[in-house]
Amino acid sequence: MTGLFDPETQTALGLFQDTIGMLPSGVADVPTWEVIVPQLARGAAGEEVLALQEQLNAKRGAGLSLTTDFDGPTNTAVMALQRHLGLPANGMVDLATWRNLLWHLVRPDFSRPGLCNYNGGNLTADWGTASAIAMLEQTATLFHERTGGRIAVGDISFEHGGRIDLHATHQRGLDFDLALVRIDGRRCRNPGVAYTSTRYDRSDTAELLRAIHEVFGTHLQLIYFNDPAMIGEGLSRRYPNHVNHIHVRSCEAGDAQVRYRCPPTDLPEPIP
Numbered sequence: 001m002t003g004l005f006d007p008e009t010q011t012a013l014g015l016f017q018d019t020i021g022m023l024p025s026g027v028a029d030v031p032t033w034e035v036i037v038p039q040l041a042r043g044a045a046g047e048e049v050l051a052l053q054e055q056l057n058a059k060r061g062a063g064l065s066l067t068t069d070f071d072g073p074t075n076t077a078v079m080a081l082q083r084h085l086g087l088p089a090n091g092m093v094d095l096a097t098w099r100n101l102l103w104h105l106v107r108p109d110f111s112r113p114g115l116c117n118y119n120g121g122n123l124t125a126d127w128g129t130a131s132a133i134a135m136l137e138q139t140a141t142l143f144h145e146r147t148g149g150r151i152a153v154g155d156i157s158f159e160h161g162g163r164i165d166l167h168a169t170h171q172r173g174l175d176f177d178l179a180l181v182r183i184d185g186r187r188c189r190n191p192g193v194a195y196t197s198t199r200y201d202r203s204d205t206a207e208l209l210r211a212i213h214e215v216f217g218t219h220l221q222l223i224y225f226n227d228p229a230m231i232g233e234g235l236s237r238r239y240p241n242h243v244n245h246i247h248v249r250s251c252e253a254g255d256a257q258v259r260y261r262c263p264p265t266d267l268p269e270p271i272p
Contacts, residue, residue: 120154
């Protein structure tokens with residue numbers, strides 16, 4: 001399990017759609033979710049409960065044992081989630097509870113060797129979509145393998161999205177800021193260096209941007225960073241004030257907002 005909607009996942013979804021008489025598009029649209037989502041309550045058991053427990057651990061830090069049984073602790077965790085989201089706290093995992101649980105933003109695992117958190121201008125803005133965070137974490141692993149360094153992450157979004165100080169975007173869990181790589185390796189505690197600084201590590205920053213392109217692929221909407229060397233290599237584009245940090249935006253196919261929508265050519269083709 002990678003946390004990414006990769007070609008294998010798309011194929012599996014298309015095969016599932018075909019078996020239930022739906023158009024095998026490989027797109028997880030609303031009608032597909034309505035069929036996939038199981039209605040769960042205390043006393044249920046099986047792989048669906050395991051998926052629920054895994055999501056509660058990942059999204060809410062529930063600390064559940066992965067028992068596949070909808071037991072008392074699982075019921076307590078479900079009710080806590082429902083109260084957190086303003087849903088009826090009845091312990092019934094219906095479509096609304098699943099929808100809110102699955103879209104709920106997540107935090108990166110900053111204990112990974114390739115990641116650290118420099119907090120940006122908003123101390124609690126550490127939340128992103130599951131897809132964006134999975135790609136960020138994979139990028140950190142790749143960057144650490146290649147350079148031995150870490151990616152220093154600044155502001156992403158608040159836990160439930162919405163307006164965020166110092167940013168016009170960063171409202172949907174798809175934008176995040178990264179510190180430039182420093183020669184002295186202190187970017188996690190003291191990220192503030194511009195690309196004109198003698199402490200700036202241009203070579204490793206280029207490796208960071210290449211890793212982002214490699215991992216995000218067609219889910220990379222843009223990278224803003226004003227170093228002319230990076231722009232010349234096609235790794236970033238210029239935008240005002242982006243001299244001391246890197247702004248990355250991921251995208252989703254079919255997103256309601258154009259700025260976050262992957263190009264139409266990147267939408268999955270129907271599976272024959």
